[in-house]
């Protein structure tokens with residue numbers, strides 16, 4: 447297969463991904479699990495993925511540039527071809543290749559043949575403006591459904607900083623197994639104990655991947671298990687465990703781990719992760735709300751809006767509209783109340799969500815503290831290496847945000863609290 451054919455397959459797939467995300471409101475992760483890119487060769491798959499992600503991150507800029515030349519909106523697929531083309535041209539790709547490819551792609555579908563001339567003319571004009579016009583545009587903003595509550599919670603300047611972090615995208619962080627000597631060239635040690643890779647390439651070919659010396663996990667996502675601080679032999683329950691990043695941390699520390707999740711499909715990935723890393727956990731498929739038992743420690747990584755992961759999932763603000771958040775908040779409260787019944791006297795519960803919305807973090811813990819006289823927030827547990835005292839919150843939790851560590855490439859948004867039960 448020639449290089450240009452490969453590139454155009456990647457472009458077609460990127461446009462298809464955008465059609466589904468922006469037209470059908472599907473999440474990119476769901477589309478990938480459903481196999482939308484499976485027919486492509488690995489290199490093409492990576493390119494399609496990157497093109498779609500870059501276009502989603504720059505969507506507002508692409509639309510602003512295109513708006514000058516579109517008197518009325520073309521069909522979504524044509525618009526997405528123009529968006530991908532604009533993003534490529536503004537990243538400095540050769541005009542001739544991009545324009546021809548997009549004209550051909552649009553022309554291949556009989557429904558859109560009539561738009562070939564438009565695509566050709568518009569992309570030529572965009573090419574003439576180039577990266578300079580792109581760079582002069584403002585950093586893309588979050589849609590109002592998310593921007594409004596975040597502005598209310600964190601203030602306008604914090605939101606601008608978060609949007610800059612979202613636009614920049616995310617490096618790849620890994621969690622090494624305790625004692626593993628990870629030898630990945632260019633890996634930067636982070637103050638919290640994770641390692642950061644700026645240009646990882648294909649992950650599965652990196653040293654130590656096959657032998658299970660480390661796993662992919664954002665530096666912020668690695669904090670809940672560090673804060674839980676499992677001791678060898680402790681009985682620890684990981685509720686909502688799949689795909690198992692935190693389960694592996696708990697097991698690697700020598701705890702006796704039970705990992706539970708509602709999704710059998712996601713648990714398959716957890717089992718594969720345990721197999722690769724040679725770590726052990728008892729795995730249960732089931733509803734956390736039905737689980738019984740008594741544990742030294744419980745980790746509850748509750749299902750949430752995932753609004754802390756927009757750096758890595760720029761599709762989320764466009765595919766979602768916030769309609770599901772009310773039900774998630776209700777579920778989190780029920781899970782937290784039930785998880786508390788599984789903690790032995792004197793034990794601890796770490797509650798966390800990868801959300802930027804206080805209703806899914808600070809407010810949940812505030813309400814749980816008010817409802818349970820035997821619960822107190824353990825602030826000492828939050829004092830881990832690399833944690834800035836300014837990140838600690840009033841009710842006794844830890845707030846992590848994508849705009850923290852800007853010089854290092856940011857971190858996911860997370861909320862974490864360690865709740866101690868009276869002995």
Ligand SMILES: C[S@@+](CC[C@H](N)C(=O)[O-])C[C@H]1O[C@@H](n2cnc3c(N)ncnc32)[C@H](O)[C@@H]1O
Nearest residue numbers: 686687688689690691692707708709733734747
């Ligand atoms: C944020 S993810 C967990 C990520 C995981 N802790 C990790 O570190 O890899 C939330 C998980 O909650 C699971 N879940 C949702 N509702 C649940 C319930 N009622 N009982 C158990 N698991 C549930 C979902 O299937 C999903 O895997």
